[in-house]
Amino acid sequence: GQQVMQIPQYQHVQEGEDFTTYCNSSTTLSNIQWYKQRPGGHPVFLIQLVKSGEVKKQKRLTFQFGEAKKNSSLHITATQTTDVGTYFCAGRRHSGYALNFGKGTSLLVTP
């Protein structure tokens, strides 16, 4: 199936540092979504990006969708311990098909 690659696999930061995870697809995506999974929990939808070059913000989180609609990033400014979890990107190759998830980036934040 469609490949959605996500890096890094793990990231360990000190509280207050910034964090970025990157998502790349081998094919053009119709849209991309981001999810967060807390330890022991299930994935929770964060946001969807649809337009080429789109940038959206949610408080300290900034999401970008590349111009070619093949890559995306999630940037967290000044991490907090509540940001701990695994962040997944998920892309759809074309409408009418299920999402393909990246393998996720696990973020650990130490006080």
Add this chain to the structure above:
Amino acid sequence: DVKVTQSSRYLVKRTGEKVFLECVQDMDHENMFWYRQDPGLGLRLIYFSYDVKMKEKGDIPEGYSVSREKKERFSLILESASTNQTSMYLCASSWDFRDGDRYGYTFGSGTRLTVV
């Protein structure tokens, strides 16, 4: 509060048993999905359904089947459980694809299945 409910949080089954994992959503969503989640492999799509009695294979359908007799319920069936099917199984639902995923997928809490 909208919900996707999976019937069991933990399940232990023996090799060769037929296993049913049930998922119910109360949001009137058209689409329902079954994923399995394994360390280092992320979420992999097993099957999905975009309407009652309709189903589509995902990336790893081998060894699994599904049933959707009612809009709110989507069942995953392991015809003859094997140890390599030990995993976390996640059910999800969403609005129709034409609506552009207004709210993304809503996931259930998952069923951790162990096959011994």
